[in-house]
Amino acid sequence: MVMVDETPAELRVVVGKNLRRLRTDAGITLNRLAVAARHRGLNWAESRAADFERGLGSPSLPTLIALCCALRDVGCQSATIAELIHTDGGEIRVNGGLCLSESAAVSILCEQILPPKSASAAAQPGPRRTSASPPTAQGDFSIPFLRRSEDVPSFILADVLKQLAGRRNLSAQQSVGRLFEAVTPDTVRTVLAQSGAPERKIEKSLNLSYAELAVASAALWGEAFSIHRDKLAGEGANRQKRGQITRRMKEELLQALGEPGAHGR
Structure with missing residues (x-):
């Protein structure tokens, strides 16, 4: 009989394992990840990225968002917060007094964090927005x-x-x-x-x-x-x-x- 370990996994360990999975599946080196993370506001060196993957980091919401942006910058388009907290259905220990199922954590972080759109807004989408809309050139020169x-x-x-x-x-x-x-x-x-x-x-x-x-x-x-x-x-x-x-x-x-x-x- 196979015994299944139902002990909730620490959030930092879950995020670390998933970060490594996303990075390696996309063929991204630790150094490339660290560079991209610095560009997104995280004070990371290669060693810091390695520690985070080992579950030694602090996966705050700002850090998770920055990580998703950094991963996408270097080619991992599947990077989302939901992917970073994926557990194959197991529970996640958020802190000493709080454990959540994966579905509950995803719902809180990824579905209910933004207010719902009104029906009229959903029926009439605005113009397409990009993550890097071109800025207006300044001065007397053209770029x-x-x-x-x-x-x-x-x-x-x-x-x-x-x-x-x-x-x-x-x-x-x-x-x-x-x-x-x-x-x-x-x-x-x-x-x-x-x-x-x-x-x-x-x-x-x-x-x-x-x-x-x-x-x-x-x-x-x-x-x-x-x-x-x-x-x-x-x-x-x-x-x-x-x-x-x-x-x-x-x-x-x-x-x-x-x-x-x-x-x-």
């Missing part, structure tokens, strides 16, 4: 990329536009505008998926946002900074050669972005 790329994650568009709006040099604005004209949404997504710890170091050293580096890398090379650097350096390159190529690519980035005093960095 077709920002206007047409509604499929690019909204945090990229918002961050880039914010950085551009803060620039005071008109020639720099025009330079960035021309740079962005060659970028496609798919290329930006590819660069984001490739980016990791090396890109964080480049961002910090050049005082660039992750969005600026991602879009500039997409426009200049069609791939992440570290990927292009390693290709140029070649297999087995020593530290000196990699350093020389890194400096040259940094210079190319700053010149493309119209940064004043690029040669002094």
